[in-house]
Amino acid sequence: MALSGEQKAEARAIATELAAIARSAKVLPGSLTSRRTRCGRVGCRCMADPPEPHGPYWQWTRKVATRTVCRWFGADQAADYRTWLSNDRRLHELVARLEAIGVAAVETDSRSVRRSRGRKPAPPA
Numbered sequence: 168m169a170l171s172g173e174q175k176a177e178a179r180a181i182a183t184e185l186a187a188i189a190r191s192a193k194v195l196p197g198s199l200t201s202r203r204t205r206c207g208r209v210g211c212r213c214m215a216d217p218p219e220p221h222g223p224y225w226q227w228t229r230k231v232a233t234r235t236v237c238r239w240f241g242a243d244q245a246a247d248y249r250t251w252l253s254n255d256r257r258l259h260e261l262v263a264r265l266e267a268i269g270v271a272a273v274e275t276d277s278r279s280v281r282r283s284r285g286r287k288p289a290p291p292a
């Protein structure tokens with residue numbers, strides 16, 4: 168169960184980065200996609216040849232329970248919140264790395280019982 172010096176150092180580096188993101192308080196779940204649309208009105212530039220669609224409009228999408236929730240952002244909002252969204256992605260990457268250290272600890276723990284094919288693992292003595 169003992170962590171290596173390397174794993175402890177990695178955990179400390181992760182903690183520093185996590186703290187910096189948390190201090191910024193700029194964390195937003197979801198993703199941002201740009202959309203261009205055609206209104207379909209005759210004579211509009213979006214119907215010209217070649218067509219010049221409207222936008223881009225920015226759509227912020229996130230999951231709330233099992234539902235996908237969307238909201239439109241202006242270009243200025245999209246620019247402002249882009250960093251918030253990447254901070255959120257980074258938080259998840261950092262937590263995944265911490266979890267990988269935990270999994271590695273279990274894998275190298277001499278008390279862990281390996282599951283052999285077709286047999287239930289024996290409970291620890």
Ligand SMILES: [Zn+2]
Nearest residue numbers: 206207211213
């Ligand atoms: Zn149009």
